[in-house]
Amino acid sequence: MPIAKLARHPLLKAWPQDVRDALPLALWSSDAIAAACGGTASAEFEAAxxxxxxxxVRPGDLFVALKGESMDGHRFLEAAFAKGAVAAIxxxxxxxPHVLVADTTAALHALAHAARERSEAVRIAVTGSVGKTGVKEAIFACLDRASRGAAHRSVRSYNNHVGVPLSLARLPARARFGVFEMGMNHAGEIAPLTGHVRPHIALITTIAPAHIENLGSLEAIADEKAQIFTGLMPGGTAIIPADSDWADRMVRHAEVTGAKVITFGRKAGADVRLLDAIPVQGGGSLITADLGDIRLCYTIAEPGEHWIVNSLGVIAAVRAAGGDLASAGLALAELGGLKGxxxxxxxxxxxGTALLIDESYNANPASMRATLKALAQTPAQRRVAVLGSMKELGDFSEGFHRQLAEPLGDAGVTHAIxxxxxxxxxxxxxxKGLGNSLGKPISFAHCQGADEAIAALAEFGLGHGDAVLVKGSNSVGLGKLVARLTQGA
Incomplete structure (x- = not known):
């Protein structure tokens, strides 16, 4: 068919129009950056x-030369352009090629706010003591599948005072959804982050004694996490774990902002409530959930009871965002574990072969117990746990570490490093000779660092059918052990 005639075909003429089709394909142009930051562009360019x-840096990137107390990004301009940067702030x-501004940090914030204002994307913010990165990734996977690639999220754990504005500045104008992770170490850190994003939906995964050294109590942690609701857009939605001892406290924080509150969990009365969870082959679960007006059945690939409840929060967020629940179910069934x-x-x-479970990026008392419980449900000839120190527990540290003996025993761990x-x-x-679930004492070795742990594990010797869990705070460096084990795996 001739092109001229094809262009007049009724089906093409009736092709649905989307206002996003008129938006630029490039993430940023030099003019848009200059306008957003109040700067001056030295040349015309487009950044991806x-x-x-x-x-x-990847080819096509805009490099922001941030300045800190001991670091100046301007020193790395040559390296950034060598890797393919098209321009710098x-x-x-x-x-x-550059955009000249008075303050590069302020310019990044301005660029983030401009990205937020130009996009019609539904913005979702996620925080919590445990599981926020995994939940963020799960929400993204669900919405990205439903929107056919029109979802955006924070990469890795870009969840602090630099990472959140950077993630927001990367929000494409054509995106339909944006999912942003927010973390904190001290009081007063969540409110500025949610102020940048101004989410339509804010979700708290759980409250646990992470960073309790700096916050002092679990009540204070709950209060700080609940500051995520202060940035909600008018009419926004707060999603809260019903099973938390501090659920009512968080609900009160949300209600002060005028937010619509949705709770999730096992507890009777939760808006998204677990009805049933059946283990499936491969370690996941078949979930039946009550959403009030409907019941939903879906499979999650991730093992562990913590993921059962996490998935309820994911479903609540997807529904609040207007996402497709059928697509969400498919995405959760295919979701794989993240590095670390x-x-x-x-x-x-x-x-033969052994199984390695890489949880080396982070650890606190709640996540330690959750992953040890998941290890217990993992079929294995022997279960081995390589556990690194949990940081930022302050005066509570000795007690929380000592209390891991019970979940280690319940998990049927044969040997602990x-x-x-x-x-x-x-x-x-x-x-003291405490036994595991099989009644046998747990053998163990105590090491000061990752190198000693590598040697200790080699001395123990993994065999066919073993399962080894590696978990600890990132600063302990157990990622080095994982890298060593997976070389040639």
């Missing part, structure tokens, strides 16, 4: 991405 770390004239947060590897060992000074308390507890 925004980056602040020269090591992560700078506070001094340079010999590269549940990713599973099959290792070649003497006589304990890494870090804080783990000395758990080593002392295991030294």
């Amino acid at each position: 991405g925004v980056e602040m770390d020269s090591r992560d 700078v506070d001094r004239p340079v010999d590269y 947060r549940g990713q599973r590897h099959v290792l070649k060992v003497a006589g 304990l890494v870090g000074e804080e783990m000395r308390a758990l080593a002392a507890e295991l030294g």
Whole structure:
């Protein structure tokens, strides 16, 4: 058919129009950046991405030369352009295409706010003591599948005072959904982050003693996490874990903002309530949930009871955002573990294969218990746990580490490798000869660092059918052990 005649075909003429079709394909143009930041562009250009770390720059990126107390991004301009940056935001004239501003940090914030204002995307903010990265990724997967690639999210754990504005600045004008993770170490850190994003939906995964050294109590942690509701858009939705001891406290925080409150969990009366969870082959679960007006049945690929409840929060967020629940169910069934947060590897060992569960990125008392419980449900000849210290627990540290003896025993762990000074308390507890679920004492080794742990695990020797869990605070460096194990896996 001739092209002229094809263009007049009734089906093409009736093709649905979308206002986003008129928006630019490039993430940012030089004019748009200059207008947003109040700066001056040295040349015309278009950028496909925004980056602040020269090591992560990809061709087509805009490099933001941020300045900190001990670091100046302007020192890395040459490296950024060598990797393919098309331009930079700078506070001094340079010999590269750039936008000149007075303050590069303020410019990044302005660019983030401009991205927010130009987009009609539904914005979802996620925080919590445990599980926020996994829940963020799950919500993104559900919405990205439903929108056929029109969803955006924070990458990795870009959840702080720099990462959140950077993630927001990367929000494409054509996006239909944006999912942003928010973290904190001290009081007063969540409110500025939610103020940047101004979410339509804000979700708290759970409250646990992460960063309790700085906050002082679980009540204070709940109060700080609930500050995510202060940034909600008018008419926004607050999603709260009904099973939390501090659920009512968080609900009160949300109600002060005028938000619509949705609760999720096992508790009777939860708006998204678990009715049934049946284990499925491969470690996941078949979930039946009551959403009030409908019941939903779906499968989650991720193992562990914590993911059963997490999935209810994901479903609540997807529904509040106007996403498709059928697509969400398919996405949850295919969701894989993240590097350092549940990713599973099959290792070649003497006589066959062993399973490695990589939880090396983060750890606190609640997540330790959850992953040990998941380990208990993992079929294995022997279960081995490599546990690194849990940081930022302050005066509570010794008690929380010592209390891991019980979940270790319940998980049927045969051998434990304990890494870090804080783990000395758990080593002392295991030294009393406490038995595991099979009634046998748990053998253990206490190491100071990742290198010693690698040697200790090699000395123990993994065999066919073993399952080994690696979990600890990121600063302990157990990612090095995972990397060593997975080389050639």
